[in-house]
Amino acid sequence: MISITSPHTVGQNSVSKVMFTLVAALVPGYACLIYIFGWGYLVNALIAVTVAVALEALILVLRKRPVGFFLKDGSIIVTALLLACALPPIVPWWLVAIGSGIAVIFAKHLFGGLGQNPFNPAMVAYALLLVSLPVLMTSRWANVDVLPSFADALTISFGHLDKGLDAFTGATPLDHYKLNIGRLTADNVLQDPIYGAFAAKGWMQINLAFLVGGLVLLALRIITWHIPVSLLASILVMSVLFGSDGDAFVPTSLHLFSGSTMLAAFFIATDPVTAATSNKGKLVYGAGIGLLIYIIRTWGNYPDATAFAVLLMNFSAPLIDHYTRPRVYGHSKAVKGFKNDG
Amino acid sequence: MTQAPHIIARSRVWSIPGGVHPEQHKAESNQSAIEPVPLPSELWLPLSMHIGSPAIPVVKVGDTVCKGDLIARSQSGISASIHAPTSGRVVAIEDHVYAHESGFKQPAICIESDGLDIWRQQKPWHNWREQSVEDIVARIHDGGITGMGGASFPTDVKYRNKHAPIHTLLVNAAECEPYITADDRLIRERAEDILHGAAICRHLLGARTILIGIEDNKPEAISAFEVAAKRLGLDITLAVVPTKYPSGGEKQLIQLTTGLEVPKGGLPSDIGLVCQNVGTLYQIYRTVVFDEPLISRVTTITGQAIERPGNYEALIGTSIETLLNHAGAHLKKADRVIMGGPMMGFALPDITAPLVKATNCLLAPTKKEIPPPIIDNPCIRCGMCEQACPAGLLPQQLHWASKNRLLDEAELHSIDDCIECGACAYVCPSRIPLVQYFRYAKGEIKQERADQLASDRARVRFENRQARLDREKAEKEQRRKARAEAAAKALAEKQAKEGSNEEPKEDPIKAALERAAAKRDAKNTTTETQNPEQLKDIAEKAKAKFEKATQRLLDAEKEGSEMVPALRKAAGKLEEKYHSAEKAYQAAMKEQENVSP
Amino acid sequence: MLTAIITLFILAAIFGALLGFASIKFKPEGNPIIEDINNILPQTQCGQCGHPGCRPYAQAIADGEPINKCPPGGEATIQALADLLDVEPLPLDAEHGEEKGKQVAIIREAECIGCTKCIQACPVDAILGAAKQMHTVIESECTGCDLCVEPCPVDCIDIVPVQTTIRQWHKSKPLTLPEIIATDRPTQRINEEEHAA
Known part of the structure; x- marks a missing residue:
């Protein structure tokens, strides 16, 4: 049925290989998250993946598509894992399930399934949860010193939210710094136990772990360097420009190694379906996300900004594509815009 | 050759974007020497195995020909002549299986070999430098030489249409496709002849440099060139390019060896280059110096379904099946037979097709070696295709455009600049048949352009005709008025006289017209309708028409119209049709009775 | 209150004048x-x-x-x-009528009586010939419109589909997943596609 056409030899790459490499590259980051913030992340990940896979299967059946064929590609697992590691660790199960549902149904399949969604599904889900349930979504990181066991994490997730936990750190380090810098000096703020030697305690390691995973992806050529480099560079430039005054702005080290910076740079912004396509376009796209992350973090109301920055740049991706086409062999210049005038 | 001072230089190499590194598979076929294939009993020579207009046969069935005799002459413009590959008899000129993806048959000349292989009289030019450039180009043209690298473009055109002064002859020895080693072996064994051919071409072009672009996976060929150049005392420049597919594409090799790009829509000659494949240079040498037209070529026959993979020198027109069998093919093991390489070749719909001038490789892989295609996943826009594209295109955007038949969008993304190398499809994790999408879109664009031209022409013709009819009507009106005036005048002058007014004769043509509509339907009698009801209907209609026609004929005879013979003939035909329709109906009825007792 | 009403009136008047001017100034020529x-x-x-x-x-x-x-x-x-x-x-x-694909008219020249009826009927002047001389269709100019068939008194014009030549042939669009799945079921459409392929 499938017509035979050139090239007859093809490489051994496949979508499922790409997706499962991504899953594998997420492992160090996840391990670090679990080590630092407890089993909640694992519980969330399991819930997210289970719900997402089940919903994906259901919708494929409803859409009369082959279920096995599409589940095999593993893309939904990546989406679910990205969502779960963006959520706070101590949240009720239904929040995770709703997030997965939004990602699968609204962000992915309503647009036509794999490859057709204009917005990053995990980020759509995250942003919707964030604006709908702001308290649950921003205040549920356990105190770094009091980690719930796996059993506790399960209990917390399924009903007894506050069991055995007295303390939540209400805010992530980025948030904490921004909230306090108004009345304290940089040195005073950094006295807080949530900060470590270089950046925030824990968050630094988590970001390094995601960085390692990202470098693996780069080495395996699953992603290209363009988006991570331009994204990080634009955060770096912005934070150096504005943040040289530590008493007014969050310092560079916190920007780069706290919050979701590395996760965003290597795993979320690089989602190829929703990113710009050409190398030049990717540079613009990555820089745009970095810029927006910095702007929202610094002058916006949200402690972290990945989801909104990514979604806003998802909007702009087609436009970027139109103006950043590469120069084709033999052409004197690249074709830009929507009309071919030469 | 005189011992002249010579230089063998290594030139700088530039880079090309993209490219892929598929498994080479060259070692299977490049170990043994080029082996001649025994004379087949029958040769089929397609009249159009080159780019351009088909050649026109100059022989008839039954003619005897000698080896090298012209059997089909090239048309003017871009075209190539075809010669008898051996001596024998022309036994057929008809449509024959042709090596093309469409599976369409093409007109071809069949020569039955007499087994003697006698050459026609040849006029060797051992001292070709004494000949004029025009004569040499004419000999290349008469020799039916086309590009041997796979595109089959008539070679002489490159020497006739020079847009700019040519400074470099670029010898394409890259041979980047996996499996193919025909050029590699040819260089190893006949490097001197190739360089001789290059010297002829340089002379024709008035070029300064012979630049040889060759991949670094052919060290033996490189040293063969060096040795040969030394012996010939020829200055050559070697550009050894890294092994990467598709470095052997003409545009890519130019970029690799000179850093220049062929401008969009232009030719290499626009930037002072002429690119020539080594096989073509070898053939130019044989043709110019020994007066041997292009009647044979070296073809790689390889793949795991082949027992003795290697390079074979075979006559053009030999059945591919014969060649495969000669090389010991296990055709049951082969999943498909590919003409060309695994990246750009195509699966032959029928292996009885003859070897053509462009056949540089026959690849018979097993299922395990080249697995059948699998169902493609949706595009995830991963961009790997863009990283692999040597032309700087955005294949995934082109894919969207092609898939949704957005031809303007595809053109906006420069689909015309796609060289169909297949690097994008090679790296695609979704295994999307990208090249097929692009070829589909290109074909549709070509079709649409042709349709648009045709419809524009039709519109102009329609409008012109409309204008002409209006003009004629106006003129007629004027004439009628003038006549009426004259008549009124005459009437006034000769009021007393009266003329007899003849009744207007009925136009026999008009008479025939009325049944034309009905007649048209009569054609259906010969079509596939088998239903007795329909047949009955048709028979009745045919009868009515026949009767009507008879009536018209009688009328016309009465009037003594000049159309009588024609109408009689038509009536006869209709009678025949009526009878045959009636018969068909009767037969169908009978059959039906038999079937349902 | 009054000021607001007056302002609105003035604004309406200005925009009305602008629109009126634009409709005259930028009136498209013809259609x-x-x-x-x-x-x-x-x-x-x-x-x-x-x-x-x-x-x-x-x-x-x-x-x-x-x-x-x-x-x-x-x-x-x-x-x-x-x-x-x-x-x-x-x-x-x-x-x-139905979509039939490209067609071309062909005159069976042996049967043509040279009546010129078809020449008069041809909307694009694609038939050559003169009275009592055999006519022929210029195939490259024929649009396959069928108008010459009706007037022919001896019914010697055939409308035949244009054959795809090897140079016009091109790859068909690859089947996508739903179509490939559909090939498991023997439906009419897919069978047609197979024939086409």
Whole structure:
């Protein structure tokens, strides 16, 4: 049925290989998250993946598509894992399930399934949860010193939210710094136990772990360097420009190694379906996300900004594509815009 | 050759974007020497195995020909002549299986070999430098030489249409496709002849440099060139390019060896280059110096379904099946037979097709070696295709455009600049048949352009005709008025006289017209309708028409119209049709009775 | 209150004047949409739409006639017209005929009596010949409109489908997943596709 056409030899790459490499590259980051913030992340990940896979299967059946064929590609697992590691660790199960549902149904399949969604599904889900349930979504990181066991994490997730936990750190380090810098000096703020030697305690390691995973992806050529480099560079430039005054702005080290910076740079912004396509376009796209992350973090109301920055740049991706086409062999210049005038 | 001072230089190499590194598979076929294939009993020579207009046969069935005799002459413009590959008899000129993806048959000349292989009289030019450039180009043209690298473009055109002064002859020895080693072996064994051919071409072009672009996976060929150049005392420049597919594409090799790009829509000659494949240079040498037209070529026959993979020198027109069998093919093991390489070749719909001038490789892989295609996943826009594209295109955007038949969008993304190398499809994790999408879109664009031209022409013709009819009507009106005036005048002058007014004769043509509509339907009698009801209907209609026609004929005879013979003939035909329709109906009825007792 | 009303009136007057000026100043010459429509129509001039040629039909479409009356153009033309006019594409109106693909007229020359009827009928002057001389169709100019068949008194004109040549042939679009799945079921459409492929 499938017509035979050139090239007859093809490489051994496949979508499922790409997706499962991504899953594998997420492992160090996840391990670090679990080590630092407890089993909640694992519980969330399991819930997210289970719900997402089940919903994906259901919708494929409803859409009369082959279920096995599409589940095999593993893309939904990546989406679910990205969502779960963006959520706070101590949240009720239904929040995770709703997030997965939004990602699968609204962000992915309503647009036509794999490859057709204009917005990053995990980020759509995250942003919707964030604006709908702001308290649950921003205040549920356990105190770094009091980690719930796996059993506790399960209990917390399924009903007894506050069991055995007295303390939540209400805010992530980025948030904490921004909230306090108004009345304290940089040195005073950094006295807080949530900060470590270089950046925030824990968050630094988590970001390094995601960085390692990202470098693996780069080495395996699953992603290209363009988006991570331009994204990080634009955060770096912005934070150096504005943040040289530590008493007014969050310092560079916190920007780069706290919050979701590395996760965003290597795993979320690089989602190829929703990113710009050409190398030049990717540079613009990555820089745009970095810029927006910095702007929202610094002058916006949200402690972290990945989801909104990514979604806003998802909007702009087609436009970027139109103006950043590469120069084709033999052409004197690249074709830009929507009309071919030469 | 005189011992002249010579230089063998290594030139700088530039880079090309993209490219892929598929498994080479060259070692299977490049170990043994080029082996001649025994004379087949029958040769089929397609009249159009080159780019351009088909050649026109100059022989008839039954003619005897000698080896090298012209059997089909090239048309003017871009075209190539075809010669008898051996001596024998022309036994057929008809449509024959042709090596093309469409599976369409093409007109071809069949020569039955007499087994003697006698050459026609040849006029060797051992001292070709004494000949004029025009004569040499004419000999290349008469020799039916086309590009041997796979595109089959008539070679002489490159020497006739020079847009700019040519400074470099670029010898394409890259041979980047996996499996193919025909050029590699040819260089190893006949490097001197190739360089001789290059010297002829340089002379024709008035070029300064012979630049040889060759991949670094052919060290033996490189040293063969060096040795040969030394012996010939020829200055050559070697550009050894890294092994990467598709470095052997003409545009890519130019970029690799000179850093220049062929401008969009232009030719290499626009930037002072002429690119020539080594096989073509070898053939130019044989043709110019020994007066041997292009009647044979070296073809790689390889793949795991082949027992003795290697390079074979075979006559053009030999059945591919014969060649495969000669090389010991296990055709049951082969999943498909590919003409060309695994990246750009195509699966032959029928292996009885003859070897053509462009056949540089026959690849018979097993299922395990080249697995059948699998169902493609949706595009995830991963961009790997863009990283692999040597032309700087955005294949995934082109894919969207092609898939949704957005031809303007595809053109906006420069689909015309796609060289169909297949690097994008090679790296695609979704295994999307990208090249097929692009070829589909290109074909549709070509079709649409042709349709648009045709419809524009039709519109102009329609409008012109409309204008002409209006003009004629106006003129007629004027004439009628003038006549009426004259008549009124005459009437006034000769009021007393009266003329007899003849009744207007009925136009026999008009008479025939009325049944034309009905007649048209009569054609259906010969079509596939088998239903007795329909047949009955048709028979009745045919009868009515026949009767009507008879009536018209009688009328016309009465009037003594000049159309009588024609109408009689038509009536006869209709009678025949009526009878045959009636018969068909009767037969169908009978059959039906038999079937349902 | 009064000031607001007066302001609004003044504003309305200014904008009204501007719009009035623009409608006079930028009034389009003729009706360019007819040309655009005519460009999309296949120019077979066959009259199957009920109009004497493509241009009159283009005029009619511009005046609001349905866009689905052109069998030679078929789905592609309807789609292009729908895109141009921003209306819903309709299925081809069967009343006016079926989409048949490209056709060409061929005169069986032995049977031609040289009546010139077909020459007069041909809308694009694609038939050569003179009275009592054999006629022939210039195939490259023939639009396959069928109009010459009717007038022929001896029925010697055939309308045959244009054969695809090896140079015109190109790869068909690859089947996508739903179509490939559908091939598991022996449906009419897929069988046709197989024949086409």
